Amino acid sequence: MENCRLSTDLVVDILSRLRVKSLMRFKCVCKFFYNLITNDLRFMDTHYEFHKAKTDCVLLETGLAVRENYLLYKESSEYNEIGCIYLDIPTTPRAMWVKCCKGMLCLISTRNDIAKLDNVDYLIYDIWICNPSIRKVKALPSVTVPYRLPYNAYVHNEFGFGISNDMTWKVVMLLEICSFDVSTNDQQITLVYSQVGGDSWSLRQINAVTSCRDIGGQFNDFYLSGLDMGLNNDFYLKGRYYWLANRFHDEPYTQCLIWFDMNDEVFGTIELPMDVTIHSISIMNETIALLGYSSVGDSRCIEIWLMIEDDNNTYWHKQASIDCVVDNNESWRPIGIWNVNGELLVSLDKKVGWDSDNSDLQFISLDLVTQQRNMFSVSKQRSITMASNPTVGDERNIDIIDEYDLIFSGEVYARVYDESLHFL
Template structure:
């Protein structure tokens, strides 16, 4: 029985216990719950209650009933990011997103970090500016919940006055389960001589510098695929003067420390690139190399973080020659690739069947996420309603609430 059938059956009752109402509502899609907030005051208090949001999050992440896809590509004419939200299975457009609403200036580049509990971290690169007052605005960060459309711009990161002209930076985004807080980490490397790490906490809405003892000789690569899992964000890294010294760099969001794990030895064929990905909550290494007429991808899975030799080769993807750019590892072993003509294709490595999706672009970034109710602006959270208050508010509204709900079903 679907959630809709359950709701129809239960709401036909004249009076429902509040725990039954909570159980039913916690299994419904976010777009329904956003509407149901208008049914009555008690439902608004329930749906915006942090305990209910966590219950809905647990159901959504464990059963994975509804997923969406964030897809960004470069516009053919303006060369600016073009963003759409799509259905997971078919990649049909749900809606297009005006990315300018998130940033104070026009951006010419967009990177996406996450997802984490349905939240995405957007990094927008602004056009080069000569005004010194804008030197701290070369990049903007925004947290965004695509399901609720709620967003939060992060404070500007002010560079130190003695910052060298040559530097590199990388970001990571995740959840601190001990503090019940969302965090963004920025790794800033100055000419391979100094490394500075800053952490943003959503609970305090501020940045702070930490001392992680990170080796400044490391070159950290920006993630190509979602690289966060279970309270830890991961990057591929190597030593600048010794590229054979490759490692997995992991940042624990709770302890705020880095951990290093050596990567598996290179194969006889040199890699064209390597990247870290998360597959079914497991940390994986994706290694691309030339395999005859086409490019091949070896997928390694890490068994234990921090342990040398804990990698196991899972499988190899051998696409057809015209399929070159791996974009996403999907459920059921399917992969999403971009072909040589710029079109997106779903490919099954086992049967070697492919399905054209009719989506064209110069470059793509694809991120699948679970729809959740997670709030970004904590001030809007409602205090947990008392049991007596919920009961007294629910009963008088049950009949009118039933009529309104049935109109939406």
């Protein structure tokens, strides 16, 4: 930097406009670059806010009983190509949840069989934090739920991951512990697992609780068989974590959003419009976007509804309605907002049904202004693998392997993913 003719402020401004992939190479240029890119939180925030406005990447979750996760991103707008990275996530035999906030992924596994907790005294969860953009992963201390389980029980659980205004990272855990004995009352527990500095984390039980049975399209009968049918529509936005809840037992059937405030640590709900069937929830123009269907004549329409907040009132505005022709062998599924320019990402299934082989899944980008439809080809398939699980506090680099077999199975759900330099 001593021989640089540009001012420090100008150099920082230039670097903040570069993609993370380039910054990872520039760390080796000089000590100033290294400290700026790896340690300067103000620079990380500036870089994140700049690139968040240009996001063109989504985190895909696919599968039924076995979940898989991918990063899908625009690689070449000139040739209409998207890149795809398979996230080879470490798992335990039972389950895995993946949450996302500011480019970091929170990976959660349980050591217990949550469908049938015979002779298990306490629930134990393992948690990893991963940033695929900077290729780092770290294990957090495991969480033991401070509640002795009744005999012959099962559990509904949901999770959220976010950051509060005082820059404290938090994992919120929603647990509903149930017994097969109908005479035993269910136990609802909310735990907040928060960073208190460095590699230290604290676990607290709070008074605010909510039922998590209907989050993510889950049916109680499937819990009894150990299956969780339906992907979770959940995301972090502006200090709150949101889950889509399906009230199957209401007459008529209704949907709502359940939210948890990372600052005040309270729950709330937002009612959804009754005249649209919600398939997915995304983020558009820094607000919540509902993606669903509505019948118009003999055609099927994809509708986008935006949440509007005005003087503490919340209402829904229909932003767009897109006609799509569906034949007997084709299914259009809106799965997420592709970028801030107003493009909708749609999955195109050639076969429909529980026994379908969806490995031939294709994607279409719909311009919400011109309604132009572009089908994308998938190129340069890569796999991010965390070969060996790190011990608590141990920070590991992530390996990237070129060439793998690309297979999408079952339903697909997308969250907006913003690449970031942030890490714990």
